[in-house]
Amino acid sequence: MFSAVASVLSGIGHRVIDSLWRFGASIRFFFYVLIYSGESFRRLHLTIREIYFTGVLSLIIILVSAFFVGMVLALQGYNTLQRYGSSEAIGVLVALSLVRELGPVVTALLFAGRAGTAITAEIGLMRATEQLSAMEMMAVSPVARVVAPRFWAGVFSMPLLAALFSMVGVLGGYLVAVPLIGVDAGAFWSQMQASVDFREDIVNGVIKSVVFGVACTMIALFEGFDAPPTAEGVSRATTRTVVNSSLAVLGLDFVMTSFMIVA
């Protein structure tokens, strides 16, 4: 009995220590990436290439999702607003929901699933096939050559993707609200224009998407770099990227929203 309890406690202890160790290692890794970023800025073509892979290739899934999210928001919003006779406010509801919350959050979740997993799998496989070791032995830092360009590409792509998500979402909402349901187009756009504040809504949304970009990209890079060099190791790392990124995005969203509302 005693040994079983001791074994359970020991298991919990090991997990806690391991988690703390990994957290510390990821922070140290983050600083390494910042230190080596200068080299990647000098070779901007590497970062531009990664913006294509992480940003441009994520466009389809982001835009299609945004379109559907915007349409659903308009349907659900109209269903509630019409009970109170304020169906013209549908444009405000769609725009604020997208710009403040859904744009940055859903984009980050989709980004983690599409680009984050690709980054983790690619870097994990580079480690498993000794490509990173080969780079080290050629006196080339893998952090400068492989990691830093991907990091800045992710940080740069995320706000742009979130902005596009919000734009296409508003368009989806418009198509449902105006031509389909029959809400007045002038009311839809004018109320939106009057209610959406640049500083309070748009800038805060951009700040959120930049923070999500840093978090999602860094998690994906660290998991790939730290993955055990086996098929199972890369597979587990890829799963961890999606789970940890999603939790980080939702947790950070709560924290940032709290501060933004108080401010």
Add this chain to the structure above:
Amino acid sequence: MSDNIVEIDNLSFGYKTRLLHKGINMQFPRGKVVAIMGGSGSGKTTLLRLIGGQLKPSGGEVRVAGQVVHKQDRKGLQKLRRKMGMLFQQGALFTDLSVYENVAFPIREHTDLPESMIRDLVMMKLNAVGLRGARDLKATELSGGMARRVALARAVALDPAIIMYDEPFAGLDPISMAVICNLIRKLNDALGATSIIVTHDVQEVFAFADYVYFVADGVVAAEGAPEDLRKSELPFVHQFVHGEVDGPVPFHYRAPDYRQDILRSANV
């Protein structure tokens, strides 16, 4: 200037629970081809990583061109690594690049040469390994032997003073094996480099190496010229060179008594 470009002095290294090297001493003279042989898991590849500064020893030291490797800062280590080229077991070619770009990679990273000169250098290296015609292929389109040859061209792209080979013959057909053997010797002599080869393949390496170290139980178990080792009566060397199933290196992994093990599983 010392005659030895790489010197290993009383080197110890181990992972968490297992001491892999227990005071190894080796010398690698300039211009020679030296092989490190030993059973699987005897720490041969780890020795290459210690020479390259990818691991730090727990005792003793590795000196490359007179510099203690593990005492170098980042810049010092990079400077030392520019004197080295390494051929990894599976080639470790960059899979998103073509053959040409793989060989050009270290040249682009470390020099400011114009594109026309880079092209000439890459063509020379690819011609040396017989793959000039494969320059436009992707790394994923190459056979194992071809990938190893491209990796060799990349390893010597900057004419290193030391070339390290990690299991260069593993998984190759006899023709590819003969090609790689021939290339190692030719490139070594043409570049005036020192080659360090980690391998299991006795017959191939004995045909062209100048000196051989046998590693077993964390120490150098035997060393000498191939012709001397072939005649050696040391039990370990004899077993290894003649490929005997049992000997000082047992066939069975450490296990409890066979009879007791069987009876115990019958009672479960």
